Amino acid sequence: xxxxxxxxxxxxxxxxxxxxxxxxxxxxxxxxxxxxxxxxxxxxxxxxxxxxxxxxxxxxxxxxxxxxxxxxxxxxxxxxxxxxxxxxxxxxxxxxxxxxxxxxxxxxxxxxxxxxxxxxxxxxxxxxxxxxxxxxxxxxxxxxxxxxxxxxxxxxxxxxxxxxxxxxxxxxxxxxxxxxxxxxxxxxxxxxxxxxxxxxxxxxxxxxxxxxxxxxxxxxxxxxxxxxxxxxxxxxxxxxxxxxxxxxxxxxxxxxxxxxxxxxxxxxxxxxxxxxxxxxxxxxxxxxxxxxxxxxxxxxxxxxxxxxxxxxxxxxxxxxxxxxxxxxxxxxxxxxx
Numbered sequence: 001x002x003x004x005x006x007x008x009x010x011x012x013x014x015x016x017x018x019x020x021x022x023x024x025x026x027x028x029x030x031x032x033x034x035x036x037x038x039x040x041x042x043x044x045x046x047x048x049x050x051x052x053x054x055x056x057x058x059x060x061x062x063x064x065x066x067x068x069x070x071x072x073x074x075x076x077x078x079x080x081x082x083x084x085x086x087x088x089x090x091x092x093x094x095x096x097x098x099x100x101x102x103x104x105x106x107x108x109x110x111x112x113x114x115x116x117x118x119x120x121x122x123x124x125x126x127x128x129x130x131x132x133x134x135x136x137x138x139x140x141x142x143x144x145x146x147x148x149x150x151x152x153x154x155x156x157x158x159x160x161x162x163x164x165x166x167x168x169x170x171x172x173x174x175x176x177x178x179x180x181x182x183x184x185x186x187x188x189x190x191x192x193x194x195x196x197x198x199x200x201x202x203x204x205x206x207x208x209x210x211x212x213x214x215x216x217x218x219x220x221x222x223x224x225x226x227x228x229x230x231x232x233x234x235x236x237x238x239x240x241x242x243x244x245x246x247x248x249x250x251x252x253x254x255x256x257x258x259x260x261x262x263x264x265x266x267x268x269x270x271x272x273x274x275x276x277x278x279x280x281x282x283x284x285x286x287x288x289x290x291x292x293x294x295x296x297x298x299x300x301x302x303x304x305x306x307x308x309x310x311x312x313x314x315x316x317x318x319x320x321x322x323x324x325x326x327x328x329x330x331x332x333x334x335x336x337x
Contacts, residue, residue: 118144132328228263
């Protein structure tokens with residue numbers, strides 16, 4: 001486009017075409033975002049190509065870009081001629097990378113607002129699985145899972161980093177019944193029982209559940225080879241998907257026993273199990289009526305039943321975490337001998 005094919009417009013015409021108030025047009029000019037041509041009469045005139053520039057400014061503002069950043073980007077356009085397609089393509093490439101990043105963050109926000117975002121609130125049941133004891137605090141401040149980290153990154157933290165924000169804050173009074181940092185001497189006399197439950201989105205024989213079902217045996221085998229594993233509930237098929245403990249038959253139980261909380265954590269968050277944990281939403285509904293994870297201490301050698309496990313789940317749902325039934329936050333030490 002040449003200057004001859006880029007006629008001059010009055011400020012009123014420019015405002016009408018872009019939907020921007022005349023006062024705003026003047027404001028953008030004072031900020032160096034657009035330029036005008038002064039006529040002998042003193043009136044402002046704008047090249048028609050300013051419509052495009054001004055329209056982009058308005059859209060960028062609505063997307064949350066500060067005026068200073070918009071100005072810096074638009075300064076890449078030529079000031080002495082009408083911008084060509086190549087000029088706009090150069091700016092478009094700069095914007096594209098940034099916009100793609102914003103889109104990714106917005107999608108993450110949309111997809112995770114009703115789940116654990118790694119912020120440390122520990123107010124949702126899923127937090128107990130994805131951010132035990134606010135372990136995400138070891139990855140930095142803020143909502144870690146919205147800022148690009150995932151629960152898989154917890155495995156990269158050094159030993160001892162998986163501590164809660166409460167423990168990390170020396171001004172916080174620690175619950176005397178909570179699990180201390182050092183293992184209790186009596187712990188060898190006690191094992192940890194855990195049951196995690198999920199309400200399937202689709203029946204076990206539905207093709208949309210196939211990937212989950214096909215990986216049950218490898219993940220169960222991985223558990224059995226993991227340090228600290230003691231026992232798991234299973235039927236003749238080798239898993240527990242056919243076992244029902246709830247009136248709602250879409251709820252699947254996974255009942256296991258471990259020699260310590262640390263052993264359970266290592267398996268859940270530091271093995272290939274974590275990869276499937278992150279994809280839980282693909283196969284299971286969000287549960288608001290029952291806790292997803294329930295743990296309790298049992299005498300070493302005792303094998304818990306589903307009736308026992310269901311009682312602990314109901315207790316946790318009604319009373320919150322206590323030594324009788326708890327999750328990853330807060331933790332409780334084994335009973336005293």
